[in-house]
Amino acid sequence: MPDALHPDDPADPAAVSAAEWAEAEWADPDWPSLDGWRVASAAGGSRAVFAELQATLDAAEGAQLEANRMQAVQLDAYRQAFALADTHPELYVHPDAHHTESRGGIPVAELAARSVAAELSMRLQLPAATIRNRAHHAAVAHRYLPRLWARFRDGIASYAEVRAALDTLDGVPLNDPHRTPADAARHAAALAEFDDTLAGLAGTIPLPRFRQRARRLRTRLEPPETAAARHQRAHTTRRLILEPAPDGMAWISLYVSAVDAARIHARVHATATHQSGQPGETRTLDQVRADTATDWLTGHGTPTAVRTEILITIPAFTLTRTTPPDGSYTPAELDGHGPIDDDTARHLFAHAPTFLRLITDPITAAPLTLDRTRYRTTTAQRRWLTHHYGTCTRPGCTRPAHQSDLDHLHPWAAGGPTNTTNLAPTCRTDHTLKHHTKFRITRTPDGTITWHTPTGHTATTTPQHLHPPQHSTEHPPEPQRYPEPAPF
Template sequence: MTAVLALIPAGLESPDGSADPLVGSASGESFGGESFDAASFEAMPFDADAFDLPFVPDPLADVDPFVLLGSLDELRDPADLIDPVDLSQYPASAEAEHEWAGAAASVDAFAELCSVLDASEQAQFAVNRAMATHLAATRRALDIAAHDPAVYLQPGELGRPGASELAVRAAATELSMRLHVSVSTIRSRAHEAAVLQDRLPQVWARFVDGVASYADARVAVDSAAGFVPGDGRLVELDEGLAAVIGAITTARFRQQARTLRARLDRDVLAERHARAFTERRVTVEHVDDGMAWLSLYTSQVDAVKIMTRLDATARRDAGHPDELRTLAQLRADAATAWLTGAGTPTAARVEVLVTVPLLNVARSTGGAQRGPGADNDPAVIGASGASGTGGGEVLGGGPTGAAPTIAGTRNEFATLDGVGPIDDVTAARLLGEASTFLRLVTDPVTAAPLALDRTRYRLTKAQRVWLALVHERCTRSACDRPAYVGDVDHELEWSRGGRSNPENLCPLCRGDHTLKHCTLFTQTKNSDDTVTWRSPTGRNYTDPPPF
């Protein structure tokens, strides 16, 4: 028996007497004929057995919880049993969350904020899942082409060495034209899918579920480089990466992946560095306002050496009393001077094509002036010369001597081939520094270049320059390789009566030139100088008109 303490009025009978123990009030009111106040209460033992209470059985006393709920392995998180859609059916939930959060904003604003935050999160998850599907489909498309080259190759090419690889390139080319990305991007994505699916299945599962982003998945792929399928260390790498992917930022994930990889691969770090060092390269990315990024991928030691020397040179030059450039500008100028060899006997000879409308050109020494030849010559083409900041020779009909300025009509822009418009000051400096020119004859009204018919197979330099300026890039849709570094294809072969004139010529990079002649792709040059590629799957691909 359990003894408890109860407050009862002093002087009243015990619970088994005639008086009710639960009478009285703090105000001294009368209950059942008795009156008392709170001061008359005292503590005394209370016997629960003195009350004759009815027996209430416990409904779960004889129930085995494992029978009711199943084994522990089958227990599920209650949250998994709730459909998030059902939560929106209860308007009070938003009000409860608002009250719990203690937000000063209105309930409507709070509810809308929660809704759009959830929508943004779910959209990102959907993007991640869609990207995983895209990678898997891309890999599968290339695999199909590799196993059955006949889907792309001409019958006579099926027995050639490398037929499977050529078919894979054809499949990547078609996806490139469909998605408007480069062939190398398509092949990289197929490789990423293969690494994730074959070597990092747990990371791949997180990606497919939408938890991991594409950026995180690429970090995981990089960390698995050098591990062949079946390597026992891949299991630990996969588990370690899957445990954190999607739960931290991409920057932190990259750091943890690098640390985990180093721990697993400590004995072969030198081999990994040697393998990575073979991929060293320099790339250029053209951006807005006439600027570009020049990137050098090299060893960390060499990068530190380069940056240290640049910094020392910049700090030395910053000490000059009349120096107004910042340290960042001084480093950039020093790097440019070193790489171009400006002002040195070993300055590199380069070729840069620049088109300048002559109607916009006038000498800085005195007003508008005629260019060489007729007043309505509308274009100047720039080409080779010594490298340097803005240096070089310009090909085209244009003035020499005093530096000209760009003036007059504003409906034409000077253009750097393969990049786009450049400002008038830069164009004027190029014209002023040029020593030789090559005339490009154009229509004085429409500014369209006039075709020069040729009856020989090999093109003249002027024709190549003209094709490069008109088309700028390889004429296969979605290919961004500059026209001046590729091949020139006869749409109708020379052996079948095709002529070497512009209507029958198309710039093609070497890879696409091979595809045109060895695969089932067909090419048609249109009247507006666009080129249409038709794939074996029946799709047509045409980029916008050039020039």
């Protein structure tokens, strides 16, 4: 064999005999694929590059397996934390509460569960509802799908597959004490088959096919007539979801029946298709569909157009199209969403009657400090605190501030004043925790809110905006009023 033979030799490797390949000095017994190298070499590659590619692909696969294993460990920790709090509610609930069945009308066990969810939410910066859902998934899978759960712990199954299996089982009575012994045995056998089959499929087929197989297996767990009942249960959870997106955009999702979804899409599509064919129409069909749905849902151009008040914060320099003396730039913000572009902000301020205009100059001098003169907060206080914090002030909670209570950090009954330095937006669930559990809340002069958990963990929420200039509460200046529409 010529001495010049080398992995990077441009000669056709297919022309070299097997014996010559075996005798080559660069031949390696652990080389995974001679055919693969031949293909790579013929394309101008090399053995080193081919090996690097294989190693990279193996690393990606290994990382996915490790990620699955670590997520299983985390979810199991959620499950165990909730189990501990359920067994020992005194870890979170005040001693005078856990000796009774409920506190403020809320069962002690539920207060303990809310406390665990809140603490994990603060530690992980995840919504408490997400924590509770994942803990529930772990508990149900651990008990009723042990083989699939074991595949998850081993990294073979993904959390998405575990969720797909659990979603399929939603509504199936897994532990019905009223079953006859024969029915209980049949149900146990069907559930074991469900678990075994999906455990074997996990990690081997795409997720949509996995869901499809799970739905087929479910039919053996319930009689056919229960399908209508399942649909009715699912139909009660229909809802609309708002999800902020980058660049001043957002997603609106509707969870409705498949029939209603098809009807909605068909009407929007038909109307948009007709509109897109009109002379002078330059929008794409997707854009026309989105605009059509928006106009219908907001009632644009009709007597029933939306009148909901939405807070939009607009710097005065944005309205006047001037640059601040220090050259800084502060974008306008839409409450619950975040920054929006200047052109949209100016248009909303000038023409949208459904938006509350809050100029950071500010345009009003309504007093924000009431001291001990009254318990109830004012509209001005609520608007300012909504602007100041944006969301519930419990770290990790994303409930919008305008949907939250205004909590007296130092209780009114104990001498706490009703002013903005003693008030914080707190969603109803977290407000309850503050009063009936061992969580403590402190506030610094700059408005930073700190929650202290019974286990010693602390987490903070900082204000989104600084305080406006303070005005005298004895002789406040008359509020400056802008005509409708504003002349900008």
